[in-house]
Amino acid sequence: MKDALPRSPFQVSSMLTLVAITLVAIAVLLLVAWSSARWDTLLRDSAVPLDRLSQSRSFALQAELFTERLLAGDPGSSPSLVQANLQRASHAARAIVNDTTRLGRLEIAGPVSPELRLAVGEYLQVLDDMGRHIRARLVDPAQTSALDLRVMHASLRAAGVRVESVLLADMNGRYAFQRDLDRLIGLLLTAMMLVVIGLRYRASVRQRHALLRLVDSEARLRAFAYAMPDTAFILDREGRYIEVFGMGRSLTPYGHERMVGATVFDYFPRPQAENFVGVVRDALTRGEVVRYEYSLRLAGGTRWFEARVAPVDSMQRVVWVSRDVTERRRAEERIRLHAVALEGTRDGVMVTDLHGRIQSVNRAFTSITGYSEEEAIGKTPGLLKSGRHDPSFYRGIWSALLSGGYWQGEIWNRRRNGEVAPHWMSISAVGEQGHPYEHYVAVFTDISQLRQFEERVSHLANYDLLTDLPNRLRMSDCLETAIAAARRSHTQVGVMLVDLDRFKNVNDALGHALGDELLAGVAERLRKHLRHGDTLGRYGGDEFLLVLEQLRDAGEAAAVARTMNSALDQPFLMRGGQELYIKASIGISLYPEDGDTAAELIKDADAAMYEAKRLGRNTFRYYQEDLTRTANERLALESRLRRALDESMFEMYYQPLVALNSGEVLGAEALVRLRPDGGPRIGPADFIPVLEESGMIAELGRWVQREVCRQGRAWLDAGYDFQLLTLNLSAEEVRRGGVVDNLREVLAETGFPAEKLEVEITESGLMQRGSEALDFLYELKGLGVRLSIDDFGTGYSSLSYLKLFPVNKLKIDRGFITDIPEDQNDVQLTTTIIALARNLGLDVLAEGVETEAQRTFLAEKGCDAYQGYLCSPPVEAAVFQERFLHGRR
Numbered sequence: 001m002k003d004a005l006p007r008s009p010f011q012v013s014s015m016l017t018l019v020a021i022t023l024v025a026i027a028v029l030l031l032v033a034w035s036s037a038r039w040d041t042l043l044r045d046s047a048v049p050l051d052r053l054s055q056s057r058s059f060a061l062q063a064e065l066f067t068e069r070l071l072a073g074d075p076g077s078s079p080s081l082v083q084a085n086l087q088r089a090s091h092a093a094r095a096i097v098n099d100t101t102r103l104g105r106l107e108i109a110g111p112v113s114p115e116l117r118l119a120v121g122e123y124l125q126v127l128d129d130m131g132r133h134i135r136a137r138l139v140d141p142a143q144t145s146a147l148d149l150r151v152m153h154a155s156l157r158a159a160g161v162r163v164e165s166v167l168l169a170d171m172n173g174r175y176a177f178q179r180d181l182d183r184l185i186g187l188l189l190t191a192m193m194l195v196v197i198g199l200r201y202r203a204s205v206r207q208r209h210a211l212l213r214l215v216d217s218e219a220r221l222r223a224f225a226y227a228m229p230d231t232a233f234i235l236d237r238e239g240r241y242i243e244v245f246g247m248g249r250s251l252t253p254y255g256h257e258r259m260v261g262a263t264v265f266d267y268f269p270r271p272q273a274e275n276f277v278g279v280v281r282d283a284l285t286r287g288e289v290v291r292y293e294y295s296l297r298l299a300g301g302t303r304w305f306e307a308r309v310a311p312v313d314s315m316q317r318v319v320w321v322s323r324d325v326t327e328r329r330r331a332e333e334r335i336r337l338h339a340v341a342l343e344g345t346r347d348g349v350m351v352t353d354l355h356g357r358i359q360s361v362n363r364a365f366t367s368i369t370g371y372s373e374e375e376a377i378g379k380t381p382g383l384l385k386s387g388r389h390d391p392s393f394y395r396g397i398w399s400a401l402l403s404g405g406y407w408q409g410e411i412w413n414r415r416r417n418g419e420v421a422p423h424w425m426s427i428s429a430v431g432e433q434g435h436p437y438e439h440y441v442a443v444f445t446d447i448s449q450l451r452q453f454e455e456r457v458s459h460l461a462n463y464d465l466l467t468d469l470p471n472r473l474r475m476s477d478c479l480e481t482a483i484a485a486a487r488r489s490h491t492q493v494g495v496m497l498v499d500l501d502r503f504k505n506v507n508d509a510l511g512h513a514l515g516d517e518l519l520a521g522v523a524e525r526l527r528k529h530l531r532h533g534d535t536l537g538r539y540g541g542d543e544f545l546l547v548l549e550q551l552r553d554a555g556e557a558a559a560v561a562r563t564m565n566s567a568l569d570q571p572f573l574m575r576g577g578q579e580l581y582i583k584a585s586i587g588i589s590l591y592p593e594d595g596d597t598a599a600e601l602i603k604d605a606d607a608a609m610y611e612a613k614r615l616g617r618n619t620f621r622y623y624q625e626d627l628t629r630t631a632n633e634r635l636a637l638e639s640r641l642r643r644a645l646d647e648s649m650f651e652m653y654y655q656p657l658v659a660l661n662s663g664e665v666l667g668a669e670a671l672v673r674l675r676p677d678g679g680p681r682i683g684p685a686d687f688i689p690v691l692e693e694s695g696m697i698a699e700l701g702r703w704v705q706r707e708v709c710r711q712g713r714a715w716l717d718a719g720y721d722f723q724l725l726t727l728n729l730s731a732e733e734v735r736r737g738g739v740v741d742n743l744r745e746v747l748a749e750t751g752f753p754a755e756k757l758e759v760e761i762t763e764s765g766l767m768q769r770g771s772e773a774l775d776f777l778y779e780l781k782g783l784g785v786r787l788s789i790d791d792f793g794t795g796y797s798s799l800s801y802l803k804l805f806p807v808n809k810l811k812i813d814r815g816f817i818t819d820i821p822e823d824q825n826d827v828q829l830t831t832t833i834i835a836l837a838r839n840l841g842l843d844v845l846a847e848g849v850e851t852e853a854q855r856t857f858l859a860e861k862g863c864d865a866y867q868g869y870l871c872s873p874p875v876e877a878a879v880f881q882e883r884f885l886h887g888r889r
């Protein structure tokens with residue numbers, strides 16, 4: 001599109017000047033025309049009166065002449081002719097002031113001045129006198145002589161001269177204005193000439209300036225064109241180089257001076273040259289700038305150019321500005337390759353601004369995290385928070401980025417589907433060189449598989465392939481750790497080496513494969529019998545190592561050894577259907593007695609194991625001989641108790657509970673005893689701890705509850721009434737759970753009234769369970785049974801707890817009663833416990849009352865009831881019934 005140029009102020013003023021000059025010229029021409037017309041008029045106005053005057057004088061002279069000729073007798077003259085001439089002379093003189101004469105279309109009617117009118121009047125006067133003189137001469141020539149006529153004529157001439165001078169004076173006046181007018185016109189013409197000359201001069205000066213500016217501008221443009229970094233050509237439509245500009249011309253393969261005049265066909269292969277000419281013609285045809293990209297083979301290799309081809313319409317030429325875009329194309333290519341690489345990489349990439357807002361993510365980000373680009377952009381990386389790291393972890397990342405601009409490490413992220421996975425992440429702060437940071441770029445890899453692999457490798461390094469048990473290396477570490485922990489907590493660690501007996505025979509007889517299967521079976525069996533917190537490993541060959549932590553005493557290790565031995569009692573069923581039996585010999589060593597390093601303890605256990613082998617296998621041995629003996633005794637007791645449980649060798653004894661004020665037997669405390677079985681006598685104080693440690697206590701507890709309720713029901717059914725039967729719950733029994741359920745079941749089954757059953761729990765047992773005890777007691781209480789706290793005073797009851805416990809009774813431990821009333825401390829304590837119970841609204845019963853003095857003391861202090869030898873020791877049910885229930889039927 002061609003734009004109309006706006007008019008410059010210079011053009012506008014030039015035009016105004018031209019118009020003004022034209023108007024002035026027209027005015028001057030009009031003035032000239034007017035002046036010339038006036039000149040005509042003036043000349044005519046001046047000539048006509050003079051002419052009339054001259055006619056008048058001429059007619060007067062004629063009249064005079066005809067008079068003389070008539071007098072002289074000339075027949076050609078006559079009086080009428082004289083008269084006619086006189087009249088004509090008079091008429092002509094009058095016409096000077098009165099007559100209007102027409103000259104063509106112009107009417108000459110000069111203004112008549114009074115001076116003229118006066119002069120003409122005088123002239124007519126003289127003419128009249130002359131006419132009279134002439135007529136008088138004609139009548140009487142003697143009277144009036146020719147001289148008279150001559151004199152008259154002279155008067156007439158003088159009057160005529162006066163008229164003439166007036167006329168000339170008039171004319172002079174008129175000529176003065178006309179001359180002024182002519183001078184004015186002359187001045188105007190001169191001024192106009194000067195203005196025109198001035199304008200012409202100014203125009204020529206301007207033209208010169210414009211030319212200079214043009215030259216200057218062209219020089220600038222040329223300098224600019226030469227200095228520009230691009231290459232520019234002016235080409236005609238045939239592809240001929242008209243001019244070459246620009247610094248970039250050095251990039252042209254040919255010296256540009258040489259190029260001018262040549263055509264593109266001289267330098268480029270025909271197809272390419274034709275393309276160039278095509279572009280030139282396209283630009284010319286379309287009349288607009290055409291863009292065109294092309295490449296040239298130059299000395300340094302192929303280079304790319306981007307051309308803008310602009311038509312110069314009027315000349316049928318184009319300006320071809322060509323820029324070397326090789327670097328840009330390479331940069332673009334690099335960017336494209338980077339983008340492709342970024343999109344193609346398996347690493348997740350996330351770019352955030354400095355506030356942590358995600359601005360861009362790649363494809364791998366989406367595949368690793370499950371979040372699409374749209375979902376991620378604008379959010380913060382908090383999107384991926386797994387909850388596995390505490391705030392200080394993230395603070396650490398930020399402080400590393402802010403101080404060093406870089407962080408690298410493992411981070412757990414959450415996928416969109418909620419899965420949590422470990423990622424190895426590097427975060428770098430990035431920005432243009434020399435500028436502050438603008439973005440953070442986080443690159444991360446999902447290392448779940450690597451972790452799994454590492455775990456697998458670590459598993460392989462630490463675990464045995466066949467049995468999947470920790471291997472020797474791992475077990476040594478594990479033992480070291482256990483020793484360190486035991487050292488801190490002052491507890492014992494048991495080390496047990498389990499070596500299969502005659503395993504070689506299995507291999508030899510049945511083959512290695514079956515041996516392997518058996519080994520795996522043994523590992524599985526031993527693992528099943530592990531206690532919580534113990535660790536089993538394969539130490540090598542057919543040897544297993546067991547680390548027992550938090551060991552209370554040596555006996556506990558023996559119990560475990562027995563469990564392991566008996567775990568192998570059952571045959572192993574092989575895949576092939578064979579049943580195999582295998583036994584093991586076990587060596588035990590203890591930390592800290594036998595050593596305080598893993599190596600030492602294992603060596604000791606090994607020695608003990610060889611001892612067990614030597615003693616006939618399928619047994620265990622401590623590293624220290626006497627420990628083995630004690631353990632054996634303990635094991636013997638355990639098996640005796642086991643048998644007693646299995647064969648119902650336990651029985652219940654009942655000790656009466658007596659009201660202190662009335663002496664009435666209120667009921668009995670049921671106490672378990674072991675029936676004589678041929679072995680040494682053994683009381684509850686000895687067997688209850690063993691039962692507790694071996695876990696048999698729960699079984700015994702269940703039996704006791706059932707037996708007491710059964711007996712109570714039987715007595716009630718037989719018509720013996722009593723207030724209550726109490727039974728004991730061991731703290732271990734409570735810990736193992738199931739008491740409430742069992743009791744509920746027993747009460748329901750036996751039909752024994754819950755309100756007649758009292759459950760005693762030791763104070764220390766309750767305290768061990770802390771706040772859980774409260775829940776337990778309420779559950780128990782919910783059954784409707786009574787609750788009492790046994791051995792009160794021996795623990796460290798918190799009063800606040802005591803207030804909360806839903807108990808009915810406190811039982812004062814026998815230890816406080818024995819020395820009453822002699823021991824003042826005991827007296828004081830017992831008195832306080834009784835007062836405390838009263839204050840809390842609880843019943844109070846004293847155990848172990850053996851003397852009357854004790855009974856009296858307790859009665860005085862307000863104790864409710866007692867039990868003890870003063871009334872009766874615990875007795876068999878039948879005896880109790882006989883002695884204390886009979887009278888109650």
Ligand SMILES: Nc1nc2c(ncn2[C@@H]2O[C@H](COP(=O)(O)OP(=O)(O)OP(=O)(O)O)[C@@H](O)[C@H]2O)c(=O)[nH]1
Pocket residue numbers: 466499500501502503504505507511512513514515516519540541542613
């Ligand atoms: N199948 C199988 N056998 C193994 C493996 N590791 C060790 N053994 C074999 O286990 C046997 C261990 O023998 P020993 O413990 O020395 O002797 P033993 O026959 O068990 O007899 P005692 O230990 O003295 O009761 C050797 O025959 C070893 O070859 C294993 O991974 N697979």
